[in-house]
Amino acid sequence: RSVGQVGRAQMRNGIIGKAMEKSGGSPDQFLRQVNLMSTQTGIAFKGRDAAYLKGLKNYLESTKRAGQAGVTTPTGQQTIPFILGIGTVTTPALVGVGGGYGLLARMYESEPARNAMLRLANTPRGSTAFEKALAEVERAVNSVAQGAKSDALSE
Incomplete structure (x- = not known):
């Protein structure tokens, strides 16, 4: 309760970073790690951040089930940048996992993506x-x- 907004953002970053590190870039393993850390996520993710995490988990679970059923949908790999976009991720070590800070910023700053x-x-x-x-x-x-x-190709 005594943790401020910046401290809570750092907690979120740490939780997501740990889940990413342990997942090895696998969306299924990331989902597993986030579920294992439900106590921590319940403390660090409040309001819109909690809803965003819930939406992300729903999305990853749906793509996982579709993959198991043999349905052609995104694998969830392209969602890794979304994962890193939660909160205010600025940790350089995490950026390489998702493919670059520019992409991370776009994912989180995209109002249509966030609202979806x-x-x-x-x-x-x-x-x-x-x-x-x-x-x-x-x-x-x-x-x-x-x-x-397309921006990367034009550079």
Whole structure:
């Protein structure tokens, strides 16, 4: 309770960094690590950050199930930059995992991407609305990733 906004952001960064480090870049392992650290995430992630994390977990769980069922959807690998975008990640060691700070900033600063993730967090799984929200997140992730890719090619 006595931790300020900056301290809470540092806690979030540490939790996400630890989960990323232990995951080896695998979305499934990242999801597992975040779930194992639920006590810490419950303390560090409040309000919109908690909703964003919930949306991200829903997205990764959905892509994991689709992969197990043999359905063609994004693997979740492209979501790794979203993971790093939670809060105010500025740790240089984490940047290499997701492909560059510019991409991380775009993912988190993208209002459509952030809003899509928040909508997904607040939609009941298995519903038609959830499927629509999931498709919206996928479009947002692809859009931001494609924009970053074309910018990188033009440099």
